[in-house]
Amino acid sequence: MDSQREMLSEAVWSVLAEQGLDGFTVRAVAERAGCTTGLVMHAFAGKRELLVHARRLLHERAAAAFDAAEASADAPAERLRAVLRRAACLTPAERDGARVWVAFLAAAAADEELARVHRENNRAFVRRVERLLGRVAPDLPRAQRAVRARGLVALVEGFNALAAADPTTYPARTQGTAIDDAVRAAAL
Amino acid sequence: MDSQREMLSEAVWSVLAEQGLDGFTVRAVAERAGCTTGLVMHAFAGKRELLVHARRLLHERAAAAFDAAEASADAPAERLRAVLRRAACLTPAERDGARVWVAFLAAAAADEELARVHRENNRAFVRRVERLLGRVAPDLPRAQRAVRARGLVALVEGFNALAAADPTTYPARTQGTAIDDAVRAAAL
DNA sequence: GTCCGCTCGTAACGGTCGTTACGGTAACAC
């Protein structure tokens, strides 16, 4: 069943957010999901496939959230701003997502398939930002647009990584205004 | 001996850069250092202390490199630019450092002491950027300076994290020009 | 009612982990 795989992937997120990569074991996921390792190993071929599915599902949900954020505004600059703010983890609940993201990134360092999934997802996000930035500043040369889009992505993901470990130094208000400033600067 | 602890910490970096957090075992570190687990456990009380020492040493070396970068220029804007470029991992050799940084960040999610060390180090870096930015734009209100400094730090660390996993999408030239643009925008 | 196939909990296996205990050995005082 596919809904069970999704439920298990959500358990993976929960474990990663709470216990980090070290605490991510098949047993911990099973306990979090309220089942035993038997179900986990029945739904997935192994631990690696469990991680990859959770990573892919995370991206699918994020992409859907970005689509909704885009549709929530009309002005090009407002659309870009809405997507970037959505990518940033500004609420405490979303901060768990940032911890999960860092865990996936660290896991990708030793797993080529996870690294490939990460690259695909991040490149899709870069293309989205490039497209939105192209609407905001149509006269911007392609090369400059590529640089500025990557800068915006790095800013947001950097905030995510840093706020996951130190939310006091990187509160939501600071992230929000820094993102707004960066969007304004990129549009010039 | 203290030089042995440094040598072991360098072995920790090497293992983290090459095999990630999963490959970080006491045995792997010993093999990389050309010794056995006996020496490792004699030099450190346990695996956790080994990680913490490697993290602290990484910060000390980075701080020294930042001091040197600051001293390499006279103009305030140039100093800020030099420090931020030093913080970014632009050469292939430095990219290992970014992978190590991501691994430490992920490990800090489950280890409060590692998280504390990370926060201390990152806050020190934020203060450094704030101080340099204050020289570049003395009239900037304190609150705005705090926001812009954190934005610069997030940009650089975001580039590090993203380039560690996908150096093709985030080449050195792109990072460098994005950082230069951001410094210019922050100085206004 | 009976059989079958699917689901998933249970138990165990081999392996690797962090850590501990112990012994060999080299350097040094005398």
Place this chain on the structure above:
DNA sequence: GTGTTACCGTAACGACCGTTACGAGCGGAC
């Protein structure tokens, strides 16, 4: 030369890991 001490390699222990094997339970086909 001999005793002492600190260093560190060796081996092993208990714990926990991913994975496998197996069987109980159960709904559907006929």
